[in-house]
Amino acid sequence: MTDDASVPISVGFISLGCAKNLVDSQTMAGNLVTANITLAAAPEDADVVIVNTCSFVEDAREESMEMILSACQLKQDGACRAVLVAGCLPQRYREQIQEALPDVDAFIGVDELDRVPEIVRELEAGKRHILEVSEQAERLFEPVVPVVFSGGANAYLKIAEGCNHQCAFCAIPGIRGRHRSRSLDQVVGEAESLLGQGFRELDIISQDIMSYGRDRQDDTSLPALLRRLGTLGGDFWVRLLYGYPSLVSDELLEVMAETPQVCHYLDVPIQHSHPDVLKGMRRGSTVPHVKKMVDRVRSVMPDATLRTTCLVGFPGETEEHFEHLLEFCQSVRFDHLGAFVYSPEENTPAYEMDAVPPLEVAEARYARLMEQQKTIVDENNKALLGETIDVLLETVEDDACNTWRGRSLRQAPEVDGTTFVEDVPDELGLGDFVSATYTATYDYDMRAVYTQEQ
Ligand code: SF4
Incomplete structure (x- = not known):
């Protein structure tokens, strides 16, 4: 083994968790490419496997551990030479992680993304037991x-x-630190570069996109960013994901409504509706806030799609509190709703709280909430049959029938289902926008027939 920079090395990624973590994997990959290190198509084909982990809740940690162990197994089988674990898991458990995972060769935290090429070369040179976590x-x-x-x-x-x-x-603020915003110029520059490469949808993300620019002493803000993106010209979509509901401003809604590239789509996690639970959660929003925000969104953009996330089984949540949430979600009829069951996380205020509902109670509440949402989605989707909508084509589903998998303006990647478009002309494909008319609904997915190219 050698740390000679001219020796070819390949790195494979296993990226877990949310889209924000995926962006970190991409940043590491970009640093590797710049340092002449090749990206392998699959972990089995790599010299070094990087597992970029999530540790948001218990399920995510379990998945991270499973994937780390399977990467270590690859090493044991001789398919790769070293395993590097990155991201939220080592950042959160920097004191214990080496002892817990002795077969892992290197750990880095979320502040060391630019050090990856150097560490990969060290691994290739035979160095082990690396821990670089700020x-x-x-x-x-x-x-x-x-x-x-x-x-x-x-x-x-x-x-x-x-x-x-x-x-x-x-636990995220403890893992990822204080909020810090990129500059408008840097974000717009990256957007231009992505559009130049042919990407047709830019999904704006951070822990809370509504806070963008608040830490800067200039005019940086989400509305200012959308205005700048609107001047880039061309046919593309901008979609807003993860926004703190009480920070949705009138200015933002006006810019969304008047900027053609911005999808009339907002993802605003409410977490709960009952005032006692919201207070316990230390959320800055109340039911009147959220109701007012939803009304404003729908009056400025009557065609708006709203997504939310709820947390069930929080300490102190009673049946009455949960019924309140059910009724609230029934009355708002969010277009898309995701939920998760509370997981007690060390070093969070809720960890010390008692009256945690038993897991089976929380899971039953989760199932009831999702069941109710399924009915809302069914009803909404059936009401859309016969309507024509723009769809962005992404992957071929069935070559023989010219059926493509895509997403409409109403569907964010990975979470909101798919629109299958039939009879797409041969000359159209990945990254093309088409008009399609809905013909059928399947659970969270829709079927449509091609109407015309945009
Ligand atoms: S807004 Fe709340 S839930 Fe979201 S990352 Fe910040 S602290 Fe966590």
Whole structure:
């Protein structure tokens, strides 16, 4: 083994968790490419496997551990030579992680993304037991070259890192640090580069996109960013994901309504509706806030699609509190709703709270909430039959029938289902926008027939 920079090395990624973590994997990949290190098509084909982990909740940690162990197995089988674990898991458990995972050769935290090429070369030279995890995450990375792992026509555009909110259940601020925003010029520059590579949908993400620019002493803000993106020209979509509901401003809604590239789509996690639970969660929004926000969104953009996320089984949540949430979601009729069951997380205020509903109670509430949402989605989707909508084509579903998998304006990547478009002309494909008319609904997916090219 050698640390000679001219020796070819390949690195394979296993990227877990949310889209924000995926962007970190892309940033590491860009740094590797710049340092003449090859990206392998699959972990089995790599000299070094990087597992970029998530540790948001218990399920995510379990998945991370499973994937780390399977990467270590690859090494044992001789398929790769070293395993590097990155991201939220080592950042959160820097004190214990080496002892817990002795077969892993290197750990890095979320502040060391630019050190990956150097560490990979050290691994290749035979160095082991590497632990490079800063005590407190505080850096902000710019992509050196754009590498996109989405596999479709969309790319995630991370505009900020960290979070200043203090939701009682959430470990993210402790892992990712204080909120810090990229500059408008850097974000717009990255957007231009992604559009230049052919990506047709830019998904704006951070822990809370509504806080974008609040930490800067200039005019940086989400509305200012959307205005700048609107001047880039061309046919593309901009979609807003992860926004703190009480920070949705009138200015933002006006810019969304008047900028043609911005999808009338908002993802605003409410977490709960009952005032007692919201107070316990230390959320800054109340039911009147959220109702007012939803009404404003729908009056400015009557065709708006709203997505939310709810948390069930929070300490102290009673049956009555949960019924309140059910009724609230029934009355708002969010177009898309995701939910998760509370997981007690060390070093969060909620960890010390008692009256945690038993897991089976929380899971039953989760199932009831999702069941109710399924009915709402069914009804909404059936009401759309016969309507024509824009769809972005992403992958061939059935070559023989010219059927493509795509997403409409109403569907964000990975979470909102798919629109299957039939009879797409041969000359159209990945990254093309088409008009399609809905013909059928399947659970969370829709079927449509091609009407015309946009
Ligand atoms: S807004 Fe709340 S839930 Fe979201 S990352 Fe910040 S602290 Fe966590």
